[in-house]
């Protein structure tokens with residue numbers, strides 16, 4: 408590999424700017440190419456980051472065919488995560504793809520298989536994996552805090568009284584493939600599964616709702632994230648799910664983009680020996696004959712530094728993906744099943760874990 412890591416971008420919208428901001432922190436990175444179906448956007452991006460004019464493309468295939476790259480950030484709407492990922496991996500390019508991994512378990516599995524076949528890094532961009540709080544929560548659980556997990560709640564967008572992402576990328580099903588369950592549900596599942604160490608899920612049931620998303624008045628209230636096009640709003644804005652683990656433990660999932668409420672409650676996990684709650688991280692247990700509550704002192708750090716930094720490091724040092732892509736596939740299997748269940752009015756759906764993913768399962772937390 409040349410001494411600089413040549414990075415390309417597929418999709419040059421909002422989150423690509425964030426990727427670029429953090430890549431810029433590393434002197435090892437060269438901004439080599441960009442592709443966006445909106446060519447004007449690609450051109451603006453190339454000017455901002457000094458990408459040579461001849462390396463600006465409308466089609467990502469052409470970019471990957473013509474420009475030798477080490478890695479690519481895929482920052483397109485969810486529906487366009489899978490195809491460019493597989494194409495890039497086939498070309499021998501390492502991939503950092505934005506969350507959610509894909510819009511179905513089938514797409515996610517194709518991505519994983521390509522990463523295995525072409526021996527390239529495939530990392531789904533969950534910056535929460537590098538947050539002090541989530542890492543600390545996992546460490547407490549790993550060290551046996553819970554002693555038999557039996558109930559938890561995993562929540563994202565808990566204070567989103569009116570925070571619908573206004574871009575079509577999120578609210579038009581043709582681009583997103585799904586609404587808040589994909590957009591925030593992927594974090595809710597990733598946080599919980601990572602903290603619990605990937606226990607075996609056996610069945611799920613889910614319900615999705617389109618509530619304020621199609622309401623003109625709700626879209627125009629003062630103090631929201633801004634108005635959105637209610638006529639193009641074709642996804643859910645609220646979702647709940649019941650995720651049942653092998654030992655009968657239940658994990659509730661709640662996600663919202665908009666609601667007439669100020670909070671959905673903090674995520675928490677209960678075990679026979681102890682419990683923990685997030686935001687802020689608190690630990691509950693019995694000690695020396697008393698019930699104690701501990702607040703954990705966490706280092707301040709920006710998880711995005713590690714999200715981008717660890718991807719670059721993995722490329723330069725030939726390491727495996729900083730986030731095991733099998734974990735991301737497993738989470739897509741759960742999300743997919745929640746959508747299936749919600750399309751059948753909450754009927755339970757059994758989980759089928761692909762063979763490639765089986766080795767990550769670990770039931771220690773179930774006691």
Ligand SMILES: NC(=O)c1ccc[n+]([C@@H]2O[C@H](COP(=O)([O-])OP(=O)(O)OC[C@H]3O[C@@H](n4cnc5c(N)ncnc54)[C@H](O)[C@@H]3O)[C@@H](O)[C@H]2O)c1
Pocket residue numbers: 417418419420421422423442443444445448465467482483484485487505506507532534574575576590
């Ligand atoms: N990790 C995070 O915190 C975070 C935050 C925001 C968004 N995201 C994710 O990033 C992705 C993009 O979101 P965004 O906010 O940047 O959206 P955006 O609408 O601002 O940008 C998407 C860009 O992709 C381009 N595009 C669409 N189809 C394409 C294709 N086939 N080939 C090339 N370019 C294409 C669009 O023209 C647009 O410029 C989403 O999947 C979203 O979930 C992650």
